[in-house]
Amino acid sequence: MPLLARMLPAPLTMEVRRGAVAQLGALLADSRVATSGRVAVAVGPGQGDHIESLIAPTLGEAEVFRVADGSVDAAVSLGADLRKGAYEVVVGVGGGKTIDATKYAASLAGIPMVAVATNLSHDGICSPTASLLYEGGKGTFGVPMPLAILVDLDFVHNAPQSLVRAGVGDVVSNLSAIEDWQLGNVERGEPIDGLACSMSRTAAEALIGRTDSIESDAFLTVLAESLILSGMSMVVAGSSRPASGGDHEILHAVDQLFPGTSNHGELAGIGAAFCFFLREDDARVKQVVDCLRRHELPVVPADIGLTAEQFAEVVALAPATRPGRYTILEHLRMQDSEIRDRVGDYVRSFGS
Known part of the structure; x- marks a missing residue:
């Protein structure tokens, strides 16, 4: 039988709206994203406390990790934490640096990643690459595409x-x-x-x-x-x-x-x-x-x-x-x- 179409990878879900961060638990309740395993949330240094308070009502048992910056070292450190914790999925919440570091960390840990964007500075939200700083400058690394994508317009409006x-x-x-x-x-x-x-x-x-x-x-x-x-x-x-x-x-x-x-x-x-x-x-x-x-x-x-x-x-x-x-x-x-x-x-x- 001839090949009638090619299969294209795509996020399981994509939402662009206000209040997306606060409703993160509803997304993770989708059995295609997480079943009954542990969930990790990675946040940047700037808005970590605020994000943690927003997700607590619907995602109280998630463990929150702080991503220091958009460097290879920060991503590798997060990846090691994810491997030790046997998490089912990691959610990266923040701007481009946080999301890229989380994508790379998820690839090291061998688990899927959900991207929750709080600003819209570049197309790394969904790309199969992570742009990270290392000793020699900035490099681009291949990573899996996020499993699901949310964009919170409340945060975007408040971003620089x-x-x-x-x-x-x-x-x-x-x-x-x-x-x-x-x-x-x-x-x-x-x-x-x-x-x-x-x-x-x-x-x-x-x-x-x-x-x-x-x-x-x-x-x-x-x-x-x-x-x-x-x-x-x-x-x-x-x-x-x-x-x-x-x-x-x-x-x-x-x-x-x-x-x-x-x-x-x-x-x-x-x-x-x-x-x-x-x-x-x-x-x-x-x-x-x-x-x-x-x-x-x-x-x-x-x-x-x-x-x-x-x-x-x-x-x-x-x-x-x-x-x-x-x-x-x-x-x-x-x-x-x-x-x-x-x-x-x-x-x-x-x-x-």
Whole structure:
């Protein structure tokens, strides 16, 4: 019998609403998530006490662990605690650092993980990767996708606005990543997954033209769904290709050369705008830049505290951050002088 369809992994449940953290017990009562075993909850250092008080009425017997930071060491320490406790599932409640550390810890312990997001800074909510700090900088590690996903809009509204807006930059950068994947397909015969591209593009297109912003529950719901869909596109593709191209190479180069500069989503947005500028796609670069400005996100190097010369250094290093990945940066193979010229042109075109 011919294969009629492929099986796609997906979270058992996904909810974006207010009050999600307080109702965590109801989710875990679902026998597909936890049967009768022990449940661990991992929280970050900032809101741990508040989160613990919210979940206590419905999840009183859960053991709460504090995740110190988004480092490999913190994740390994949590993983060791999870193994010793013989837990059935671990719930990561917090922002990107806490969720990524919990995903990695769950993979070390060999148990499923539930993600409860309290901000929307990047697509790590549902992605099969964890971005963690280690001695050499920041690395990306493969992990299983979360078993279930909740986004609590009460917490998102109270999160730093700059972090929530950053999620817009990360989603919009998908459009550049898809262009790079298609370029790799044409130039190098790299296999491309049309379904993963469709999911990634749909996530970005749902957001890029909206005129409302993070003050609106409706906008935050679309942002959350777009970030989750972006993460799922990577699961379908089996790699980060549908959501990470030259834009993320630029992001990683900034992290290496100028650590502590801006954040993931903001850097992805700038990277995407610059890559579309390199492609001479005037319509798309204008659309991306307009979106970034509408959401008060950085557009040019000065917006993140870098000079044009420093950003040129970033662009020169960027291809080396992802060896083997083919993007517009590898395709153009620009020399240092040409990079400086193109960065200068970009700044003159879009600087205030």
